[in-house]
Amino acid sequence: MTRLTCPYCYGRFAEKEIKFRCGGLHPIEGKPCAPGPDPVRGQVLGDTKLQLPVVEGNGKRLSARCAKCRIETTIQICPNCHSQLPVHYSKINNRMVAMIGAKFSGKSVYMTVLMHELIHRVGRRFDAAVTGADERTRKDFSNEERDLYTEGVLPGATQTAAAERGRAPFVFRVSLGEHRRFRSTLRHTVLSFFDTAGEDLESDKGVAENVRYLSCADGIIVLLDPLTVPNVMEKFGLDPSVLPQAANRADSPINILTRVTEVLQKLPGNGPNKMIDIPVAVAFSKVDALWEGLPQDSPLRQPAPGTPYFDEGDGEAIHAHVQALLYDWEGGQIDQLLTKNYRTFRYFGLSALGAVPAVRSPGQARQKVGGAIQPHRVEDPFLWLLSRLKVVTTGKD
Incomplete structure (x- = not known):
C-alpha cells in the first residue's frame, strides 16, 4: 500500500486516512460550525489558533459531510497534524x-x-x-x-x-x-x-x-x-x-x-x-x-x-x-x-x-x-x- 507524506509535519499516512475540515458555510438549517481548539495542531505544530471542526471521512474520496452542520466539505487535512493539504494532494x-x-x-x-x-x-x-x-x-x-x-x-x-x-x-x-x-x-x-x-x-x-x-x-x-x-x-x-x-x-x-x-x-x-x-x-x-x-x-x-x-x-x-x-x-x-x-x-x-x-x-x-x-x-x-x-x-x- 502506497503511503503519503505530509508536506508540513512529514508524518506518513494512507490515502484513506486523510481527514477533512468543516468549511464553515451556512447550513440550510441550524447554526454554522464555530471554530474551537484543535489539540492535535497544538501538540504537533504548537499552533493554538482556533480551527473549524475536524470531519471524519474516507480520504480516497474528495469530500465528506460534516456530522454537525451537514455541509459537504472538500478541505482535506493531514491525519497526523491537521494541516490543510494541497488540492488533490493524494492524486x-x-x-x-x-x-x-x-x-x-x-x-x-x-x-x-x-x-x-x-x-x-x-x-x-x-x-x-x-x-x-x-x-x-x-x-x-x-x-x-x-x-x-x-x-x-x-x-x-x-x-x-x-x-x-x-x-x-x-x-x-x-x-x-x-x-x-x-x-x-x-x-x-x-x-x-x-x-x-x-x-x-x-x-x-x-x-x-x-x-x-x-x-x-x-x-x-x-x-x-x-x-x-x-x-x-x-x-x-x-x-x-x-x-x-x-x-x-x-x-x-x-x-x-x-x-x-x-x-x-x-x-x-x-x-x-x-x-x-x-x-x-x-x-x-x-x-x-x-x-x-x-x-x-x-x-x-x-x-x-x-x-x-x-x-x-x-x-x-x-x-x-x-x-x-x-x-x-x-x-x-x-x-x-x-x-x-x-x-x-x-x-x-x-x-x-x-x-x-x-x-x-x-x-x-x-x-x-x-x-x-x-x-x-x-x-x-x-x-x-x-x-x-x-x-x-x-x-x-
Whole structure:
C-alpha cells in the first residue's frame, strides 16, 4: 500500500486516512460550525489558533459531510497534524526536498532567491508554473521576497528546531506542461522545503531533532561555504573579513556532512554495508568570492544553460571541476566521505546574490544586500534533483 507524506509535519499516512475540515458555510438549517481548539495542531505544530471542526471521512474520496452542520466539505487535512493539504494532494506527485547547511552558509537567502528564480526566469525556461501551495507559504514568501528584492535587506537567522517547535516548511506546487500528439496535459508536483538552522547541525542532538524531516527527503541540498574549506582563504589570498564571523570548527563542511551521513545511515533500510540511496546535491555557495582566483574558462564562471531540460553534460563538467578543486584545497576528505557513503551525489557552485553583501553598520538592525541581486546558477542543484526524481527531463548537448 502506497503511503503519503505530509508536506508540513512529514508524518506518513494512507490515502484513506486523510481527514477533512468543516468549511464553515451556512447550513440550510441550524447554526454554522464555530471554530474551537484543535489539540492535535497544538501538540504537533504548537499552533493554538482556533480551527473549524475536524470531519471524519474516507480520504480516497474528495469530500465528506460534516456530522454537525451537514455541509459537504472538500478541505482535506493531514491525519497526523491537521494541516490543510494541497488540492488533490493524494492524486499527484509529492516530493520532499531537504535543504541543510552550516550557519552563515546563506540558506535563507538562497531559498528566497531560488524560488524567485523558479517562479520567474526558470519557470519560463521549463514552461512551468510555480506557486505557493498554501496561504502561509504565499504570504511569508512574498514578505521575504519583498524584503530582499525591494527593501534590499537580508533575512534574519533561522530559528533552531528546538527554539521554534513546529517551524513550518515552505510548500510549493509546480505545474509542468506536457504536449503530446493529440492532447496537452499538466503534470503537478508538490515540493516541500524545510530550512534547517545551522545550529541544528553543530551537534548530534541538533541533527537528531531533524531526523523525521531528513528521513522523508526524496533529495537533499547541502549548502556549504567554500571559505570554510581548509586552505581556501590562503589559496585565493582572501581577507578574513569576508567571513561574517570566525569559522567555527563545528561548522566545517566535513563535520556537517559527517553528522548528516550518520543520521541517514541510522534510518530504516540502511546499514553499515549499504550505500545511501537519497540523491545529495552538495552546493558551494558564495562562489563570487572566488571568481578572481578562477580562470576565465572555469565552468563555475559560466552562465547556466537555457535549455528546457537539465543539461547533464554541463552538470558533469561542474561536478568534475569542483571535485578537482577540493583536492587542490586539501578538502579531499569531503569527496572521500561522499564517494564511500552515497550512491548518487553531485557538486555545484553558486552565488545567490552575485556579490558580497554590504558590511552591517553599528546599530543597523539587518544587513543590507549592497547592490543589485544577480544570482549565479542557483537553480542547478534543485534542477538536478528534479531530474533524478523524474520531474524534469535530462538532456546532453
